[in-house]
Amino acid sequence: MSDRLHRFLFEHADIRGEVVQLDETFTEIVGRTDHSPAVQRLIGEGLAATALLAATMKYPCHLSLQLQSSGPLSLLLVQAGTSGGLRAMARTREAVPESGGLEAQARDGTLAITIEPESAGERYQGVVDLAGGSLAAALEHYFSESEQLPTRVWLSAEQPHAAGMLIQRLPAQSEAADPDAWERAGHLAATVTGGELRELAPGEIIRRLFHEEDIRLFDPMPLRFHCRCSRARVASMLQGLGEAEMRDTLEEQGQVEVHCDFCNEPYRFDAVDIEALFTPAAARSPASDQAH
Known part of the structure; x- marks a missing residue:
């Protein structure tokens, strides 16, 4: 099934993970625009990234991922609700290059993550400089700087598929947890390819990567395109x-x-x-x- 987010947990380690795949949502959003393939890929990666981030929230909220720069891509804004709705937009100053990474596409850029609770609560925003040449690397930098949670992120988008995976080390809950699990999980996850992320079923991805680990799978969460305009x-x-x-x-x-x-x-x-x-x-x- 497409447009689903699958959560999983390492049973004997303080590690959680998520795999997301977006086909209908990605196609619906870019189909309403005339953006170039390079911008479409950034939108797809942003959708996958925002879905992964929203799924880590412990309370109902709206989450925004905003990339701003002085380069060809002036703005990428993706918004998600914890109920599964997603929307995205992008603005450009000039043609966005196919190669060169974010250094060429979004020169001198910043990445802002904004969380707005649906009920009473304070609005939170974390802002970091773009680092590492990709949106996935920028998100890892955000988690390191703003959340202090070791996190690895993989993103891939190519019409009509957008996908992503996140693994995150949680604060230690038990002294009996496997001390080597985080390093091992990172090495295993890093073997995934963009094509596998986009095209293999999430359950198969998780089994292929972590077949020797004790993994608990949760029911998938449906995702969809939803615009709040009226x-x-x-x-x-x-x-x-x-x-x-x-x-x-x-x-x-x-x-x-x-x-x-x-x-x-x-x-x-x-x-x-x-x-x-x-x-x-x-x-x-x-x-x-x-x-x-």
Whole structure:
């Protein structure tokens, strides 16, 4: 099954792992854009990475992975909810090169991970410089700097498949835990190829890599494309821009049209809609609240 995240645990070691594969979600998101193959691969890697990160959360939240740079790729933003919804967008200044790694694609870049609890709680953000020449290496750097948890990450994307794997050493829970397990797990996991990550079933990947280990598998978590945009959210944004700007746009274009940066869904507002946005509710006639 595609678009699933599989968690696993080393029974006699303080190590957890995850494997994620995204086919429908990756295809749906890049199919709404005209990005080059190089940018599509970065989007796919970002989707896999964000799904892996969200699965490590212990409470319901929204998690954002944001890469910004002064290079050809100016922005990569991927968002996930712990319920399994994913969306992504990218912006470029110029053609993003196929080779050269992140040093060429996202020069002088930073990686920010933002966690926003769904209920009461503080928003958290960790920011690190891009390091290691790949998004996977940058994530390992983030965990080392911000979380102090030894973590290894593998990512691969090639239309129509995006995939990733994470293993993480947890704080020691027992003195009886295998002291050599983390080093051994890292060596075994490092033998996986990008093609295997994308094309083999997650259970087969885990068995091939760790067949001599005592592994506990958990039920897979379904993932899907989900954009949180809505007409109401766009209307609120237009109100924030101000009545004068909206009326100028109406005069120039005959309507106000906004496309969601994530899903490219169009939202159109005509003169009646704009009038309603800037008319106090108590002053509206019943007809002004009808949908257009």
